[in-house]
Amino acid sequence: MTVHKTGKPFNDASGKRLRDWLGVTETQFYDPALFAIVPMAFCYPGKGKSGDLPPPKICAQTWRAPLLEVFEQIEFTVLIGQYAQGYHLTDFVNVSQAVAGWQSSLPKLIALPHPSPRNQLWLRKRPWFEADVIPALRGRIQEVLGDF
Numbered sequence: 001m002t003v004h005k006t007g008k009p010f011n012d013a014s015g016k017r018l019r020d021w022l023g024v025t026e027t028q029f030y031d032p033a034l035f036a037i038v039p040m041a042f043c044y045p046g047k048g049k050s051g052d053l054p055p056p057k058i059c060a061q062t063w064r065a066p067l068l069e070v071f072e073q074i075e076f077t078v079l080i081g082q083y084a085q086g087y088h089l090t091d092f093v094n095v096s097q098a099v100a101g102w103q104s105s106l107p108k109l110i111a112l113p114h115p116s117p118r119n120q121l122w123l124r125k126r127p128w129f130e131a132d133v134i135p136a137l138r139g140r141i142q143e144v145l146g147d148f
Contacts, residue, residue, distance in 0.1 A: 009037045010115075017115035018080070023138035024145070034148055036071060040064070040083045051118055060087055075144045076107065078137075081114035096126070102133050110137055 010018055010029070019029050028034055041055030042063075048054075064087065068074070079085045085098045089111065092098055098111035105111065113119050113129070123129060 009039060013117050014115045017117070018112075021112065021115060021134055021137060022078075022141050024141060028145070028148060031148075034145060036074075038064075038067060040087065051116070055083055076140055077109040079109060079111045081112075085111050096122075099126075099129065099133065102136065106136065107140060107143075110140070112137070 008030070009015070015029075019026060022029070024034075039055070041059035043056070043059070045053035045055055060083075077088070079088055079098070082092075082095050085095060086092045088109070089098055095111070095113050099113055102110050110133075112133075113122055
């Protein structure tokens with residue numbers, strides 16, 4: 001709810017974990033010269049039984065492609081969670097499979113689970129994520145950011 005109240009994406013525990021995964025500071029993360037945070041919808045869909053409701057499909061269908069065309073230099077895309085992965089990955093089956101295939105999508109993009117504290121069990125069952133994916137992710141982020 002912090003994100004909804006402040007209007008600042010990933011301004012919560014999920015954001016703290018995401019910035020840790022990326023190996024960046026909060027200042028770097030919110031610097032528009034370094035990162036573009038592009039949600040699947042520009043609205044909060046509300047709470048569901050096991051977390052937030054999915055973003056309305058009409059949102060991404062309406063504006064996602066035209067918005068991404070505005071960016072002049074996308075060096076690396078981080079697909080966070082099932083909705084982003086389902087939209088961008090033509091062979092998407094589920095988050096676990098998308099994340100497990102992380103090496104095949106580098107250096108252009110990487111699929112990550114949502115960094116929500118609700119995903120503790122997913123992370124515990126997949127120790128390879130923190131052992132293998134996170135170091136590769138941080139390395140790629142450092143390549144893209146350089147000395148920033």
